[in-house]
Amino acid sequence: MRYLLLILAAAALGGCMNPSDMASGTDYYLRDSGFLDHSQTRRTGNWRLQPDSFIYIAQGPFVPPGHPYARPNVVAEEAFKGFVEYFPMVRRAKTPLGLEGAMKEARAVGANYLLYTRFARGEDNVGNYEEYEDTDNAVGRDRSVIQVMLIETGTRYLVDSATVRSRGGFLTFYDASPDDLIGPPLEDYARSLLGVKTREEYQ
Incomplete structure (x- = not known):
């Protein structure tokens, strides 16, 4: 009788939900419960940009507390990878810059907007045996906090700002670092600027 009920329940679920919806829902719950990166x-704000907007991406010269060995320009690099998927006209500063220097370069190349980023905080916990022997940090999931400002270059108007808080998952923390958490949410941010659904909104 028990097996019959299980079969009926599975059939009912199958009739109400297609495989992609089931996978999406599973992914959401795994992230929300801490098993995967979240x-x-x-x-x-809720500002929307035109797809042909020219965006210049830069990162401030700020060493994140808790993660002093982060690559100096890692946030700008990861933001560029995410934004170029949705905005064809994107440029990136080669090195970290102060806000005035970034604005000057953005205007020099004719960008409509400056996306100015900062690695506000990191928590690089132990993720493999070598790190366990070399550091006193706790074993476990990494965390990161990223701050971004979207500024219109012509008027210096702050169009939008955002804070991205990320944490690693129990199933993904091995051999990972806070840098690995940056890319996906910044790509989601690019999508949100176009009004396209993000991964969370799909759930």
């Missing part, structure tokens, strides 16, 4: 983005 991020949360808080925006101050």
Whole structure:
């Protein structure tokens, strides 16, 4: 009788939900429960950009507390990878810059907007045996906090700002670092600027 009920329940679920929806829902719950990487983005506005907007991406010269060995320009590099998928006209600063220097370069190349980023905080916990022997950090999931400002270059108007908080998952923390958490939420941010659904909104 028990097996019959299980079969009926599975059939009922199959009739109500297609495989892609089931996979999407499973992914959401695994992230929300901490098994996979998870991020949360808080925006101050809901500004939308045109797809042909020219965006210049730069990162401030700020060493994140808790993760002093982060690559100096890693946030700008990961933001570029995510934004170029949705905005064909994207350029990136080669090195970290102060806000005035980034604005000057953005205007020099004719960009409409400056996406100015900062690696606000990192928590690089132990993710493999070598790290366990070399550091006193705890074993476990990494965390990161990224801050971004979207500024119109012509008027210096702050169009939008956002804070992205990410944490690693129990199934993905091996041999990982806070840098690995940056890319997906920044790609989601690019999607949100176009009004395209993000991964969280698909759930």
